[in-house]
Amino acid sequence: MQILRNIAEVKDFLILNQGKEIGFVPTMGALHAGHESLIKKSVQDNEVSIVSVFVNPTQFLAGEDLEKYPRDEAHDIEVAKAAGATAIFLPDVSQMYPSDISIKAPSALASILEGATRPGHFDGVCTILAKFFNIIRPMRAYFGKKDTQQLIIVQNLVKSLFFDIEIVPCDIIRAGDGLALSSRNSYLDESELIEACKLYRALVKAKALVSAGTFSSDVIKAEMAKVLNPLKIDYIEICDRELNSINQIQIDKSIILIAAYVGKTRLIDNLWL
Amino acid sequence: MQILRNIAEVKDFLILNQGKEIGFVPTMGALHAGHESLIKKSVQDNEVSIVSVFVNPTQFLAGEDLEKYPRDEAHDIEVAKAAGATAIFLPDVSQMYPSDISIKAPSALASILEGATRPGHFDGVCTILAKFFNIIRPMRAYFGKKDTQQLIIVQNLVKSLFFDIEIVPCDIIRAGDGLALSSRNSYLDESELIEACKLYRALVKAKALVSAGTFSSDVIKAEMAKVLNPLKIDYIEICDRELNSINQIQIDKSIILIAAYVGKTRLIDNLWL
Numbered sequence: 369m370q371i372l373r374n375i376a377e378v379k380d381f382l383i384l385n386q387g388k389e390i391g392f393v394p395t396m397g398a399l400h401a402g403h404e405s406l407i408k409k410s411v412q413d414n415e416v417s418i419v420s421v422f423v424n425p426t427q428f429l430a431g432e433d434l435e436k437y438p439r440d441e442a443h444d445i446e447v448a449k450a451a452g453a454t455a456i457f458l459p460d461v462s463q464m465y466p467s468d469i470s471i472k473a474p475s476a477l478a479s480i481l482e483g484a485t486r487p488g489h490f491d492g493v494c495t496i497l498a499k500f501f502n503i504i505r506p507m508r509a510y511f512g513k514k515d516t517q518q519l520i521i522v523q524n525l526v527k528s529l530f531f532d533i534e535i536v537p538c539d540i541i542r543a544g545d546g547l548a549l550s551s552r553n554s555y556l557d558e559s560e561l562i563e564a565c566k567l568y569r570a571l572v573k574a575k576a577l578v579s580a581g582t583f584s585s586d587v588i589k590a591e592m593a594k595v596l597n598p599l600k601i602d603y604i605e606i607c608d609r610e611l612n613s614i615n616q617i618q619i620d621k622s623i624i625l626i627a628a629y630v631g632k633t634r635l636i637d638n639l640w641l
Numbered sequence: 642m643q644i645l646r647n648i649a650e651v652k653d654f655l656i657l658n659q660g661k662e663i664g665f666v667p668t669m670g671a672l673h674a675g676h677e678s679l680i681k682k683s684v685q686d687n688e689v690s691i692v693s694v695f696v697n698p699t700q701f702l703a704g705e706d707l708e709k710y711p712r713d714e715a716h717d718i719e720v721a722k723a724a725g726a727t728a729i730f731l732p733d734v735s736q737m738y739p740s741d742i743s744i745k746a747p748s749a750l751a752s753i754l755e756g757a758t759r760p761g762h763f764d765g766v767c768t769i770l771a772k773f774f775n776i777i778r779p780m781r782a783y784f785g786k787k788d789t790q791q792l793i794i795v796q797n798l799v800k801s802l803f804f805d806i807e808i809v810p811c812d813i814i815r816a817g818d819g820l821a822l823s824s825r826n827s828y829l830d831e832s833e834l835i836e837a838c839k840l841y842r843a844l845v846k847a848k849a850l851v852s853a854g855t856f857s858s859d860v861i862k863a864e865m866a867k868v869l870n871p872l873k874i875d876y877i878e879i880c881d882r883e884l885n886s887i888n889q890i891q892i893d894k895s896i897i898l899i900a901a902y903v904g905k906t907r908l909i910d911n912l913w914l
Contacts, residue, residue, distance in 0.1 A: 469798060471741065530648070
């Protein structure tokens with residue numbers, strides 16, 4: 369696996385691999401089994417797979433965890449290599465941001481859910497991805513459903529700015545107890561890790577209700593809130609696949625999304641059904 | 642010359658021309674000899690030249706001339722064809738804007754000069770160009786120095802979002818009396834056309850002063866204002882090639898820019914020296 373630290377090295381790598389199908393897995397590092405599954409999917413689908421590791425400052429709000437966000441380059445290189453990546457790209461901030469030009473994410477999609485709590489977050493996500501897409505010019509890019517709103521906004525970014533890239537959604541990877549894997553899980557202590565499973569359990573509860581014939585969003589949300597108790601809930605939302613709020617679950621057209629605090633750590637999870 | 646009216650037709654055209662060097666000339670139509678010179682330059686440099694004609698709504702501010710901006714498709718097709726273009730792309734607004742995702746131009750460059758009078762204008766310019774760049778994927782794109790600030794912002798756009806495109810600056814084309822060609826000159830009546838030449842004459846005056854050893858920006862600007870009198874001046878600015886204001890002209894590193902009103906029509910002109 370090649371280790372690329374600047375854009376010139378990426379360009380050289382791409383010239384050597386001209387004509388090949390390129391898969392791209394953008395990450396902020398702290399790679400876990402969730403990222404690993406994205407990389408493996410890319411390796412399966414493409415001749416060349418490039419993983420980027422970049423803790424993107426513009427998608428963190430003031431007061432968020434930019435400084436303490438977990439970083440472990442040696443570990444990331446290990447994981448990417450083991451998963452079969454052809455190259456890992458680890459640029460620094462000054463290279464990626466020669467000016468403050470930015471992308472403003474689509475307002476309807478970016479102002480709700482995560483965007484309501486983290487205004488500007490998706491602008492930062494779209495900006496850095498547009499840069500990576502132009503540098504790497506992948507045929508396919510891989511995104512986890514864990515960040516479902518991000519996935520849907522990236523699909524919009526690609527469609528609206530006409531990037532010729534297939535966005536491949538990938539299933540959430542969970543720990544044995546159901547907790548969705550996230551780099552931010554490392555902030556949780558032992559008792560918080562147990563509490564954090566309530567997000568998954570609330571989604572399981574919702575699924576059981578739907579299976580039993582309950583489709584009312586209000587009823588399902590109320591039952592989920594009981595499971596989440598006493599966690600501080602940011603939102604429980606039931607939407608269609610374009611993130612429009614819906615009153616009734618429609619099978620194969622719906623997403624249930626949660627954001628909640630476990631101690632000081634804000635976690636998200638969701639279920640497509 | 643092929644006439645392309647939607648993105649699918651452009652994609653088909655590009656597949657047929659795969660591997661060829663593509664030059665791109667983005668325009669808002671009402672093609673004049675200025676555009677013609679850009680197209681001819683592209684035809685000279687590239688195997689394939691694509692001209693776009695699109696009056697981009699997002700670069701007009703409320704109250705500006707979006708509605709009355711001159712449109713003459715038959716004429717534009719004629720001019721592009723005569724200049725040797727391989728294809729002309731005439732999309733409609735709904736195709737180009739599937740969502741309100743947008744690009745925010747670099748703030749320092751986009752808030753001065755034209756940006757001070759037309760806030761948001763360059764955001765619209767960057768947004769539509771990013772879309773065209775991704776659809777057409779040209780090797781080179783051609784921009785007139787007439788819109789010098791636009792040219793410099795587009796260079797920044799390409800550098801900061803990592804578009805692999807060479808931006809080719811092209812000289813201003815002037816009428817016999819020196820008036821820089823512009824689609825908006827069509828708003829001028831006969832007496833205004835005569836008044837409008839004062840912009841060019843003020844630049845000639847500046848050049849003469851510099852040739853005679855006057856380098857002070859303040860002195861030059863004052864003399865230019867006299868030539869422009871009684872036109873309403875929006876700005877006279879003397880900058881370096883990154884649009885930083887300078888107190889002293891430096892040969893081969895400076896630009897003098899003017900915006901002034903002739904009647905109700907706002908005109909711009911500039912001189913690189």
